[in-house]
Amino acid sequence: NAGVTQTPKFRVLKTGQSMTLLCAQDMNHEYMYWYRQDPGMGLRLIHYSVGEGTTAKGEVPDGYNVSRLKKQNFLLGLESAAPSQTSVYFCASVRGKEYEQYFGPGTRLTVT
Amino acid sequence: GQSLEQPSEVTAVEGAIVQINCTYQTSGFYGLSWYQQHDGGAPTFLSYNALDGLEETGRFSSFLSRSDSYGYLLLQELQMKDSASYFCAVSRGSYIPTFGRGTSLIVHP
Numbered sequence: 526n527a528g529v530t531q532t533p534k535f536r537v538l539k540t541g542q543s544m545t546l547l548c549a550q551d552m553n554h555e556y557m558y559w560y561r562q563d564p565g566m567g568l569r570l571i572h573y574s575v576g577e578g579t580t581a582k583g584e585v586p587d588g589y590n591v592s593r594l595k596k597q598n599f600l601l602g603l604e605s606a607a608p609s610q611t612s613v614y615f616c617a618s619v620r621g622k623e624y625e626q627y628f629g630p631g632t633r634l635t636v637t
Numbered sequence: 638g639q640s641l642e643q644p645s646e647v648t649a650v651e652g653a654i655v656q657i658n659c660t661y662q663t664s665g666f667y668g669l670s671w672y673q674q675h676d677g678g679a680p681t682f683l684s685y686n687a688l689d690g691l692e693e694t695g696r697f698s699s700f701l702s703r704s705d706s707y708g709y710l711l712l713q714e715l716q717m718k719d720s721a722s723y724f725c726a727v728s729r730g731s732y733i734p735t736f737g738r739g740t741s742l743i744v745h746p
Contacts, residue, residue, distance in 0.1 A: 624734060625731070
């Protein structure tokens with residue numbers, strides 16, 4: 526099993542550009558999450574999904590959209606990137622115990 | 638709302654014991670979990686406490702006091718590879734955990 530994978534690993538965007546981050550898991554997990562991590566801020570939840578076709582807002586959803594058309598994939602979109610969205614983005618999934626999250630390797634995004 | 642407090646940085650020497658504290662304020666508390674994250678890496682799950690007391694997993698132990706809204710992670714026989722950030726996270730039964738800001742552990746030779 527590959528676990529949780531994220532694509533791409535690194536990306537540099539110019540202000541106003543758009544992009545989609547892909548998260549894929551092969552563990553048949555129901556719950557999936559997108560977090561951003563900034564220095565000194567810990568992990569902040571952007572959006573999450575409790576199953577295929579469902580999404581919900583987390584703590585910091587503004588400027589992001591998500592979709593979960595297939596159970597194994599969770600996409601995070603930035604429609605018009607801003608420098609404030611420079612961060613490391615982590616995807617995670619849960620096997621059934623909410624406290625044991627499996628994280629992907631992260632995507633390091635810089636918006637100039 | 639929910640809030641978690643943990644020290645921003647802790648330093649210790651190789652072979653020593655170190656304790657990383659976490660205090661929380663939340664409603665609907667189910668349990669407290671701990672994650673480790675090395676620089677440039679992803680967080681990985683370490684332990685979970687739902688009941689009061691100590692849970693031991695090798696060199697790592699985690700403690701919870703629900704009445705005090707307090708927990709800690711105890712690392713024994715510290716090794717250089719234990720240098721990392723450690724996050725506590727509160728579970729509320731909603732499948733939406735809340736993470737603390739993390740404690741950077743620096744282990745010196």
